[in-house]
Structures are given as C-alpha cells and as structure tokens.
C-alpha cells in the first residue's frame with residue numbers, strides 16, 4: 001500500500017506524513033489489487049461483521065490493534081417507493097449516512113484516518129470544518145486519547161454540530177472567515193507538524209468513505225446502480241465513492257460502474273461551473289453562500305478528483321437553489337420518514353431537477369446519498385415548519401382541533 005500523486009505518479013509511504021505531492025498534486029492510496037483479488041470473494045465479506053472494517057483488505061491499516069472504531073458504517077439503504085411515485089422513477093434508493101455514530105458519513109473516514117494517526121503514534125489532530133468533520137474528529141480523537149483542535153467559520157456552523165465538537169472535548173476555535181480560510185490555516189499547522197490533518201485532503205481518511213460504495217454493491221446483491229447522486233462540498237466524498245466502485249470493479253467483484261452525479265448549492269458551485277465548461281480546473285468562489293452550511297465551500301480541495309470521477313464515469317454535475325434544497329428536505333421527511341440536514345437533501349433536489357431536465361432517465365436504478373442527520377441543524381427545520389398550536393390543556397379544545405383536520 002502506497003500513496004500516489006494523481007498528477008505525476010510519485011509515491012509516498014504512510015510514515016512520510018505528507019498530504020499533497022511535492023508537485024502540488026493530490027494523493028490517493030493504491031494497493032496491490034492482484035494480491036487482493038487472490039484473497040477475497042463476495043463470500044469473504046458475508047462472513048464478517050458489518051461496517052467499515054469488514055473491507056480490511058481495501059483499507060490502509062497494518063496493525064489491527066490500532067483501530068479506533070465507534071461501529072461506523074452499515075447504514076440503511078432504503079428503497080423509497082413513495083418518492084418513486086412522487087418523482088415518477090422506477091427504482092430509487094436512499095443511503096442514509098445520518099445513521100453513523102456522530103450522524104454523518106465523516107465517521108467512515110475518521111475511523112480510518114484516526115486509526116492511521118494512532119499507528120503513526122500521533123498525539124494531536126486537527127481540521128477545518130463546516131461542522132460535521134469537526135464533530136466526527138472530536139469523537140474519534142476522544143476515543144483515541146488524542147488532543148484535537150478544530151477551526152470553524154464563526155456563525156456558520158449548525159447548532160447540533162457545534163454542540164458535538166464542544167461536548168466531545170475538542171479545542172474549538174471560531175474564526176472570522178469562511179471554511180476555505182480555516183482550511184488554509186490548518187494546512188499550515190499541519191505543514192509545521194503541529195497537528196496531523198484530518199480533512200479530506202488526507203487520502204487515508206477518504207479510504208474509509210469509499211466503503212459507502214462497497215455497502216451499496218453488497219446490499220444490491222452486486223447489481224450496480226446506474227447512477228449515484230452525491231452532495232458536493234469539499235469534494236472528497238464523491239471522489240472516495242467512485243474509488244470504491246472502481247476498486248470492486250478491478251478486483252472482479254462487479255462488472256459495471258455507476259454514473260457519478262455531484263450536486264452543489266447555487267451559491268457555492270465551482271465544480272458545476274467547471275463541469276459545464278468541460279474543464280478540470282475550478283475558479284474558486286471568494287464568498288460562497290447557502291442555507292446548506294455543510295457545503296458552503298468556495299475552493300473545494302478535492303475538485304480535481306471529483307471532476308475526474310464525474311468525467312470518467314460519464315456522470316453529471318448540477319446546482320440547486322436553497323429553496324429547492326429545503327423543499328427536497330421536506331419531501332424526504334414527509335414521504336419517506338427520513339430526516340436529513342439541508343446539504344444532504346441536495347442529492348434529492350438534484351435528482352428532481354435532472355429528471356425534469358431529461359438528464360436522468362426515469363428507468364435508471366438510482367442511489368441518492370444523504371450525508372448528515374436532520375437533527376444537526378434544528379434551526380432550519382424549525383424555521384421551515386409550521387408553528388406548533390398552543391392551547392390550554394382542555395380535552396374539548398383538542399377535539400375541536402382534531403376535527404379541523
């Protein structure tokens with residue numbers, strides 16, 4: 001297992017503790033896939049406990065005693081019959097990552113990233129965050145007995161996420177700036193070796209996130225979906241999920257690949273713009289803005305990997321408005337009983353829009369990834385709901401309210 005630059009191919013060992021190549025390129029983790037092929041089959045996984053570590057041959061840990069786990073992964077893949085009817089599509093699934101231990105997909109990445117840090121005997125970890133990364137890192141570093149520092153954009157982190165980072169005991173620093181500013185600072189701290197960086201520029205963290213693809217394949221009995229729709233912010237997750245599908249493909253476990261479809265918010269859509277211009281380079285947004293604070297990111301660090309995933313898979317990228325996001329969030333809650341945070345609902349909003357535009361065929365087998373739990377952002381949910389009715393504790397009054405319907 002090595003880290004390899006996606007630009008120049010230079011390789012690095014885990015112990016080198018680098019996050020990008022000396023040429024500036026992003027790194028990805030590569031394995032001896034012929035060796036893995038010899039060792040595993042579909043039956044191998046079936047015999048093991050569910051969750052991220054079920055796929056150990058595809059993960060970058062040598063010393064199993066160093067694994068830090070909160071039993072992440074094994075999230076539900078719901079068949080959404082009510083939404084199928086509503087949107088007039090044949091086969092629709094939602095993979096609900098809000099069911100992870102701290103309520104988002106980041107836990108899949110952190111179990112691996114923090115375990116690597118533990119193998120390397122790291123004592124201090126850190127990240128920049130729009131909320132979920134910090135909540136997750138704070139939890140896993142607490143379990144690993146490591147110091148944790150998180151940098152957040154002041155006033156732009158949903159309440160539940162802030163509460164998590166504070167309560168798990170991280171040193172929480174709010175900056176007067178946005179997520180992109182915070183990331184620049186933590187990268188410098190990492191270059192000076194003051195912290196081990198656990199944002200998605202760390203390729204080991206993304207290895208955990210690719211298990212979303214593995215679980216989808218297993219749950220669908222290795223019938224690969226035609227399309228996977230993913231909310232995009234810093235762009236690590238869509239890249240990781242694509243890598244997961246490719247790895248199952250090259251080791252002979254599946255014989256088809258899905259079209260990766262990335263959804264951004266209108267006010268933070270540099271990847272969508274690059275895609276529409278058929279480019280591999282983005283033009284960063286200086287002042288990204290959206291109600292979906294988790295994806296309020298103007299300069300996604302994994303943009304190149306994400307665009308490559310979209311092009312190589314013959315996928316698509318689209319942006320949705322804040323109103324479309326909120327309406328999709330409500331639709332999912334009210335038709336399927338799944339409560340997700342706004343950023344997560346962008347996958348559903350994107351599906352609706354791309355069906356209307358004729359980009360997505362109504363006969364496709366589609367998986368939407370919902371990335372974080374609805375309770376993370378109670379302010380938005382309350383603001384967007386009808387006020388509760390207030391009356392005296394009187395049976396007759398309640399009965400008359402019941403009659404109103």
Ligand SMILES: Cc1ncc(COP(=O)(O)O)c(C=O)c1O
Pocket residue numbers: 104130132133200231232233234235236237238294295341343344371372
């Ligand atoms: C809930 C949620 N959805 C989507 C995203 C976007 O994921 P990525 O940054 O991997 O593109 C994030 C964080 O970035 C998130 O917290």
Ligand SMILES: N[C@@H](CCOP(=O)(O)O)C(=O)O
Pocket residue numbers: 127128129130131132133134198199200201233234236294295
């Ligand atoms: N939404 C993210 C933004 C940071 O993304 P990362 O995947 O690079 O850590 C968050 O929750 O902070």
